[in-house]
Amino acid sequence: MNVRLSGDVISEKNATISITGSKSESNRLLILQAQFPQITIENFSESDDSSVLKNALSVETGDVDIHHAGTAMRFLTAYYAIKPGAEIILTGSERMQERPIGTLVSALRNLGADISYIKNEGFPPLKISGKKIEENEITIDAGISSQYISALMLVAPSLQNGLKIFLKGTPTSLPYIEMTLSLLKKVGITGIFSENKIEIFPSEKLKHVNINIESDWSSASYFYSLVALSKNAEITLSNFRENSIQGDSALVSIYESLGVKTTFYASENKIKLSKSKGQLPDSLILNLADTPDLAQTIAVTCFGLGMSCSLSGLKTLKIKETDRLVALQNELQKLGAVVKIDDETLFLESSKKIVAGIAIETYNDHRMAMAFAPLAVKTELIINNAEVVSKSYPDFWKDLAKTGIKCSFEG
Numbered sequence: 237m238n239v240r241l242s243g244d245v246i247s248e249k250n251a252t253i254s255i256t257g258s259k260s261e262s263n264r265l266l267i268l269q270a271q272f273p274q275i276t277i278e279n280f281s282e283s284d285d286s287s288v289l290k291n292a293l294s295v296e297t298g299d300v301d302i303h304h305a306g307t308a309m310r311f312l313t314a315y316y317a318i319k320p321g322a323e324i325i326l327t328g329s330e331r332m333q334e335r336p337i338g339t340l341v342s343a344l345r346n347l348g349a350d351i352s353y354i355k356n357e358g359f360p361p362l363k364i365s366g367k368k369i370e371e372n373e374i375t376i377d378a379g380i381s382s383q384y385i386s387a388l389m390l391v392a393p394s395l396q397n398g399l400k401i402f403l404k405g406t407p408t409s410l411p412y413i414e415m416t417l418s419l420l421k422k423v424g425i426t427g428i429f430s431e432n433k434i435e436i437f438p439s440e441k442l443k444h445v446n447i448n449i450e451s452d453w454s455s456a457s458y459f460y461s462l463v464a465l466s467k468n469a470e471i472t473l474s475n476f477r478e479n480s481i482q483g484d485s486a487l488v489s490i491y492e493s494l495g496v497k498t499t500f501y502a503s504e505n506k507i508k509l510s511k512s513k514g515q516l517p518d519s520l521i522l523n524l525a526d527t528p529d530l531a532q533t534i535a536v537t538c539f540g541l542g543m544s545c546s547l548s549g550l551k552t553l554k555i556k557e558t559d560r561l562v563a564l565q566n567e568l569q570k571l572g573a574v575v576k577i578d579d580e581t582l583f584l585e586s587s588k589k590i591v592a593g594i595a596i597e598t599y600n601d602h603r604m605a606m607a608f609a610p611l612a613v614k615t616e617l618i619i620n621n622a623e624v625v626s627k628s629y630p631d632f633w634k635d636l637a638k639t640g641i642k643c644s645f646e647g
């Protein structure tokens with residue numbers, strides 16, 4: 237199913253959109269709730285990734301297929317590995333079988349876990365036989381994916397002796413590690429992160445705790461882009477807070493430079509996005525190592541605004557749902573952009589023209605579809621395989637239509 241997009245966003249009326257809970261927070265809380273049933277959750281994510289993880293947690297023996305959900309793959313590897321009695325074959329989509337997991341598997345094996353590779357060394361599918369783990373110290377390369385570290389932190393409170401994790405190298409996607417620690421603390425588990433050492437203490441039983449998950453800032457990014465590209469749109473989004481534990485809330489300051497003002501309504505847990513006055517810069521230079529999921533949105537916004545940008549810190553993009561650097565370059569070029577990439581940088585030249593009527597390929601990547609959609613404010617375009625959005629945001633097209641963009645589904 238493809239979607240043809242056209243039209244300007246509503247300028248008079250203020251569109252109101254309610255995004256569901258953060259996928260990252262939901263996935264962490266599911267793993268914690270499976271160990272500590274005293275946790276209850278509100279505003280749970282409606283993403284495919286979170287429902288696939290939720291279903292997997294009820295399985296103790298047999299095959300588990302988590303499709304495209306990277307976070308679920310990494311978190312479940314650690315979860316099953318430390319669960320005595322679990323006998324699991326953990327697999328995923330073709331792309332998942334190309335996304336590395338060797339660093340996490342080696343760390344777990346060093347702790348005493350029983351995990352083996354079924355096809356290729358270092359990649360899913362995995363055979364996991366859950367075991368009681370007594371070791372409590374591990375060193376891990378922190379430069380590939382923060383998900384490996386979060387996975388270890390999330391199961392650490394169930395280990396008899398807790399866990400000390402020593403991070404080697406400069407950590408990538410650091411706010412996600414901090415999010416994991418914040419949630420552990422919120423539910424009553426003790427943890428410390430200082431310098432390159434994370435220590436999580438064992439916990440047997442927790443008091444009841446109810447967590448109302450903040451909505452997903454990564455999903456909000458597409459509406460920031462829409463406002464940046466529109467003449468005078470105003471969009472209200474719930475349920476967002478000023479003090480977020482999601483690193484992607486950096487959107488507020490990043491999009492200030494791109495002409496979007498965020499107003500927080502604390503008592504209603506809402507934000508309003510509107511156009512700010514003032515001149516846009518000619519160019520944007522950003523390191524996105526802390527917020528990799530925003531890279532596609534920001535690159536497309538800059539292109540739509542006719543700005544140049546230099547985005548660095550992107551080495552993790554190559555091992556996500558697709559090679560996002562290559563995918564971005566391919567699709568931006570079709571629209572007329574001049575884009576250069578290397579292993580961790582994207583450089584976009586400023587250009588005033590956008591080729592109309594282009595069909596954007598999405599490479600099984602939800603963020604390719606959603607990042608290009610706001611360009612509809614500037615030109616008619618088609619997004620191929622529009623259903624990919626359900627990985628993180630199943631209602632995306634419905635919500636986009638609320639802003640006034642015309643969405644016609646074909647095929």
Ligand SMILES: O=C(O)C1=C[C@@H](OP(=O)(O)O)[C@@H](O)[C@H](O)C1
Pocket residue numbers: 259260261307380381382383386408409412528529552
């Ligand atoms: O822990 C998480 O919830 C995530 C961590 C990030 O991955 P990396 O640490 O692999 O960059 C991010 O890109 C992903 O969408 C979600």
Ligand SMILES: C=C(OP(=O)(O)O)C(=O)O
Pocket residue numbers: 285304305306307308529556557603628
């Ligand atoms: C990279 C992402 O997810 P995951 O790694 O969990 O597949 C994402 O949602 O952009």
